[in-house]
Amino acid sequence: MIKAGIVGGTGYTGVELLRLLAVHPKVKVDVITSRAEEGVPVTQLFTNLRGHYDELAFSVPDPDRLGECDVVFFATPHGVAQAMMPELMKRGVRVVDLSADFRIRDAELWAKWYGKPHGCPELIGSAVYGLPEVNRHLIADAQLIACPGCYPTATQLGFLPLLENNLVDPSRLIANAASGTSGAGRQASIDNLLSEVADSFKAYGSAGHRHLPEIEQGLNAVLPKGVGRAQLTFVPHLLPMVRGIHATLYATLRGDACDLQALYEERYANEPFVDVLPAGSHPQTRSVKSSNMCRIAVCRPQQRDTVVVMSVIDNLTKGASGQAIQNMNIMFGFDETMGLAAPALLP
Amino acid sequence: MIKAGIVGGTGYTGVELLRLLAVHPKVKVDVITSRAEEGVPVTQLFTNLRGHYDELAFSVPDPDRLGECDVVFFATPHGVAQAMMPELMKRGVRVVDLSADFRIRDAELWAKWYGKPHGCPELIGSAVYGLPEVNRHLIADAQLIACPGCYPTATQLGFLPLLENNLVDPSRLIANAASGTSGAGRQASIDNLLSEVADSFKAYGSAGHRHLPEIEQGLNAVLPKGVGRAQLTFVPHLLPMVRGIHATLYATLRGDACDLQALYEERYANEPFVDVLPAGSHPQTRSVKSSNMCRIAVCRPQQRDTVVVMSVIDNLTKGASGQAIQNMNIMFGFDETMGLAAPALLP
Amino acid sequence: MIKAGIVGGTGYTGVELLRLLAVHPKVKVDVITSRAEEGVPVTQLFTNLRGHYDELAFSVPDPDRLGECDVVFFATPHGVAQAMMPELMKRGVRVVDLSADFRIRDAELWAKWYGKPHGCPELIGSAVYGLPEVNRHLIADAQLIACPGCYPTATQLGFLPLLENNLVDPSRLIANAASGTSGAGRQASIDNLLSEVADSFKAYGSAGHRHLPEIEQGLNAVLPKGVGRAQLTFVPHLLPMVRGIHATLYATLRGDACDLQALYEERYANEPFVDVLPAGSHPQTRSVKSSNMCRIAVCRPQQRDTVVVMSVIDNLTKGASGQAIQNMNIMFGFDETMGLAAPALLP
Amino acid sequence: MIKAGIVGGTGYTGVELLRLLAVHPKVKVDVITSRAEEGVPVTQLFTNLRGHYDELAFSVPDPDRLGECDVVFFATPHGVAQAMMPELMKRGVRVVDLSADFRIRDAELWAKWYGKPHGCPELIGSAVYGLPEVNRHLIADAQLIACPGCYPTATQLGFLPLLENNLVDPSRLIANAASGTSGAGRQASIDNLLSEVADSFKAYGSAGHRHLPEIEQGLNAVLPKGVGRAQLTFVPHLLPMVRGIHATLYATLRGDACDLQALYEERYANEPFVDVLPAGSHPQTRSVKSSNMCRIAVCRPQQRDTVVVMSVIDNLTKGASGQAIQNMNIMFGFDETMGLAAPALLP
Structure with a gap:
């Protein structure tokens, strides 16, 4: 079992991570953060999760607690991951960033499209673009994954x-x-x-x-x-x-x-x-x-x-949280499909 | 007041014609046909029309009754209008055909795409393609309008x-x-x-x-x-x-x-x-x-x-029944927007 | 033609009033208010209305301008009509209030359910509850109609x-x-x-x-x-x-x-x-x-x-704006169904 | 691993059984029947199942093949299970019937509501109504479960x-x-x-x-x-x-x-x-x-x-196929939640 953290867990990619990880046999979600919902149980916000995560509540992001995780997912608006990344990298945590913060390899181009300077240009080079169908070989050893957009x-x-x-x-x-x-x-x-x-x-x-x-x-x-x-x-x-x-x-x-x-x-x-x-x-x-x-x-x-x-x-799945878990599976040497094998819901 | 007939009135373009004509000041729907629903009041099939058309019931198509109309709309699957058109043209009725029967000017091409020979190639030449923004000048005098697809x-x-x-x-x-x-x-x-x-x-x-x-x-x-x-x-x-x-x-x-x-x-x-x-x-x-x-x-x-x-x-409106009425308005010298002036429904 | 004003026109009952009045033969909307959207053309907010009301823009509510209307509709959250009503009543304007402000005849009961004292208890007694199927005879002569909830x-x-x-x-x-x-x-x-x-x-x-x-x-x-x-x-x-x-x-x-x-x-x-x-x-x-x-x-x-x-x-219609117009029709001696005769949209 | 059969697998309860059983660790679907779709691969009808069941095709119902299953689910319109049940009971197969055939314990009452005589009244008495929250103790030993309606x-x-x-x-x-x-x-x-x-x-x-x-x-x-x-x-x-x-x-x-x-x-x-x-x-x-x-x-x-x-x-789940699997889990001594633990899909 590895320990996972989720930064910014009140959005749809957050609840999708929780839904998928609830049945992943190798991962336990240890910490989930939200400044706005500090102290609120996740099952209060997302009633579909009642019976799972009954002990888990949102907490204010704390680099030390996140630093104890094996993997941290960012499910945040752009800008947040850039600000916190140096601290996490330093602590040796592996990160899968679902936001746009490290997807664009040209900091100038990022700044042009996102309307502000890139907050952490020094880490762009080490980020691997997490599209396994192209970059599987690089993902296995990466510390920082920039998970593709939908x-x-x-x-x-x-x-x-x-x-x-x-x-x-x-x-x-x-x-x-x-x-x-x-x-x-x-x-x-x-x-x-x-x-x-x-x-x-x-x-x-x-x-x-x-x-x-x-x-x-x-x-x-x-x-x-x-x-x-x-x-x-x-x-x-x-x-x-x-x-x-x-x-x-x-x-x-x-x-x-x-x-x-x-x-x-x-x-x-x-x-x-x-x-x-x-x-x-x-x-x-x-x-x-x-x-x-x-x-x-x-x-x-x-x-x-x-x-x-x-x-x-x-x-929300291959376009965000599912792909993030696929990347995590590759990073930690799990079967790539672990926790992701259930068929689609139809009808 | 002109008298209108509708051939094939049980589909969505049929009920849309009825909805629009219910408030058209110059048109009275006199006959509406359906073999399958013969004798059934239109308000039984389409409860939104209760209070309008309370006397109108579906009848079997009859060229003589349709021949007494000033205008006949075909709201039928392809093939039906081709079969009935010569009889109606002969009787001098003006027709707005919402089906695909007379839209393609090349009978061979029609046959290729619709999977059977054209049933009335001799009338294709006289049909006017009823897109008023292109053919307004021809529509006014046409006897047969091929109303464009959606x-x-x-x-x-x-x-x-x-x-x-x-x-x-x-x-x-x-x-x-x-x-x-x-x-x-x-x-x-x-x-x-x-x-x-x-x-x-x-x-x-x-x-x-x-x-x-x-x-x-x-x-x-x-x-x-x-x-x-x-x-x-x-x-x-x-x-x-x-x-x-x-x-x-x-x-x-x-x-x-x-x-x-x-x-x-x-x-x-x-x-x-x-x-x-x-x-x-x-x-x-x-x-x-x-x-x-x-x-x-x-x-x-x-x-x-x-x-x-x-x-x-x-x-169903500009893509079918509304455009059909727009054509009719032009053909009969009514204001082109008559009966079609209500704003869209939002939200 | 009577002149109508709408207070609080940016919500769904506001746009529904505009949709219905656009084809009402006896009413012209002269003024529509919104503090937040002051100066914005109504057709910018509600694109379905383009081609209608092209000259109409939202303005800050002004009792004098509203006082020149024959009828004023309130399409506001509760509390707003109570505050403005004395000024309008004084000016002799007839009002159809779509909000809850004058529906409850017991000011204490209103206060209990709406969480604050009633702002204009002295006018409650003169308000007529605008359900024509019960109160038609009282509506004709009323100056203030409390239009029922949905x-x-x-x-x-x-x-x-x-x-x-x-x-x-x-x-x-x-x-x-x-x-x-x-x-x-x-x-x-x-x-x-x-x-x-x-x-x-x-x-x-x-x-x-x-x-x-x-x-x-x-x-x-x-x-x-x-x-x-x-x-x-x-x-x-x-x-x-x-x-x-x-x-x-x-x-x-x-x-x-x-x-x-x-x-x-x-x-x-x-x-x-x-x-x-x-x-x-x-x-x-x-x-x-x-x-x-x-x-x-x-x-x-x-x-x-x-x-x-x-x-x-x-x-939004019989449950709000349509019923408001039905009340207005009764108040001004128009045919009760004027502007309200179009069949429902189906499908 | 037990072997499961599904009679009437082309409907929504059929595909829901397949979806859920695809990740059930103790069950393999061996046979699925449909007269209309004989020979068609299930993944052709239900593309969400591609990658699962790639070898499985619909076949005509055959008591002998079904008789080799450990459990057979009926996902059929009423009447079908009644006709086939004696043959399956004789072969010792355990059956979970999702249809209404054995839910009503009074054959006369069944006939009144379903419009024809009950086709197999002699087995009604042995059927257990499969609502685990009431009848869990009876389900464990039952051969025939009448799975409740939604x-x-x-x-x-x-x-x-x-x-x-x-x-x-x-x-x-x-x-x-x-x-x-x-x-x-x-x-x-x-x-x-x-x-x-x-x-x-x-x-x-x-x-x-x-x-x-x-x-x-x-x-x-x-x-x-x-x-x-x-x-x-x-x-x-x-x-x-x-x-x-x-x-x-x-x-x-x-x-x-x-x-x-x-x-x-x-x-x-x-x-x-x-x-x-x-x-x-x-x-x-x-x-x-x-x-x-x-x-x-x-x-x-x-x-x-x-x-x-x-x-x-x-x-389709607790109201049909999920509850059927819950019953099966109880019947075969599996953990009652096996294969049913994933959280609901939200949003």
């Missing part, structure tokens, strides 16, 4: 086989993505009231969403040298439902297409959490709800030169 | 200003669209049960949706001569909600962009049912729910050469 | 025929009611996020909801003298949807039941906005969505002595 | 403490219950289309639902001798969501109330799947979604003599 996970997994093999024009990529409302977090707001977003659909952030530089960085990282730069038009949309991301990806084939179905199946043959559907399929977000799976389908409408990839994840 | 309406209105002015590469158009479930009609099925489609999102028909040839035909019709052919990648998606279509359109600018915002505002300045939102807006489907409006926003993310247009309609 | 409207209309005729034990009434989330208003909160309330159902306020004293007052008002006091167990529930109230009412028959179906049909035969469904029906909230109708069904399961009444309204 | 589970667990202790008038019980649409099963129908039931709420079956005799039988079974007969008014409602049952129960206290909170807490202190919430709580259906828990709250509004109990379950 849109970036669905989008990168969808584009990878095309880009790694230089099959498409990287300068004309399009990601039309849609997310459930839980992606907006558990914050008081008018904009995300059921009365405002139910029975409706809209795009948002089309002028520039913070996940854009993260995705482009990830796509460029897998592009062979000398074939150009990946450039993405990324339009996120808000779905009238709680969980799920659906990315519909468009790319222009460079020449004659190879067998796209075989390409995808081979690329992901050994990936426990990427499932390539049979040709002609359309993945449904509900087929991955509550699970750590990414399901993907690829097609080429009318046999023209535009390839379409559809990629679905649960934004 | 996706085609949202998509064409979104692309028109770009194509009419030859601003984008017509061979690389993308329409990523999403529809509420009412677009699938009022048919017993497992696939559209709430238990199957709530809390989920998926693409469908990516290999080729029947609206694709209709949209491409419409886009080519407005393209200036000699600038190439419009070719569209069209991926529809199913939203977990009842009403609304959202089309997110992508096109590659040919050269330096003009002022796209001004272009759209000018194109639609005099259109009563197309509303161009201020720059930076994202239209919500709920902003047009129950109304005949199409709301559009245009943007150019990162100032790159991909232009993004977002276009929303209510699939 | 639950109280559905519940009273459901119980009235039983209580007026002393058919049930008034001391054992039960109202099990459920409301869409729009009843909670347009306020930033975690509790009403889509992520919190979608796909879920719960009771709330079972220890005592503020609508309880209002309903009991209304039920007692129609009970014949000397037959006891009405006492209600009232449990509201929150539905995962936007609009609609469904009240399921239970009462114990005193003796042999009369023909309950006939009783209800006769009681409401001349009511334009109460529709008694055929025996065996179950009213759906969607059958009244966006409309001012209340639909009711009554039954007696297993022919035992418990009678069950089901009553549905749209909480 | 409404009956939520309702009985809510009423038990009051009735066992003769605290309320049993002749005036009311159960106002609401269910998600998955309770209606995976059958093609218009009535349960998302377009028909989303954004709406209604009662149904108020004249008499088939769960009524089952509930009354269960309530009478726990009532002390000589205190009268339990009689229930039961009104089910349909919620616009997939999973969850909420029962709001009303009863009239006979005399001075005891400490109701303590009563409930003590009654269920040792029950692993019944959770009594703190005083003042309102259980949400989402707090049990995907889990086998029943959460209950009890209150006494205004300190009057009507007690209100709120009881929530997931209709």
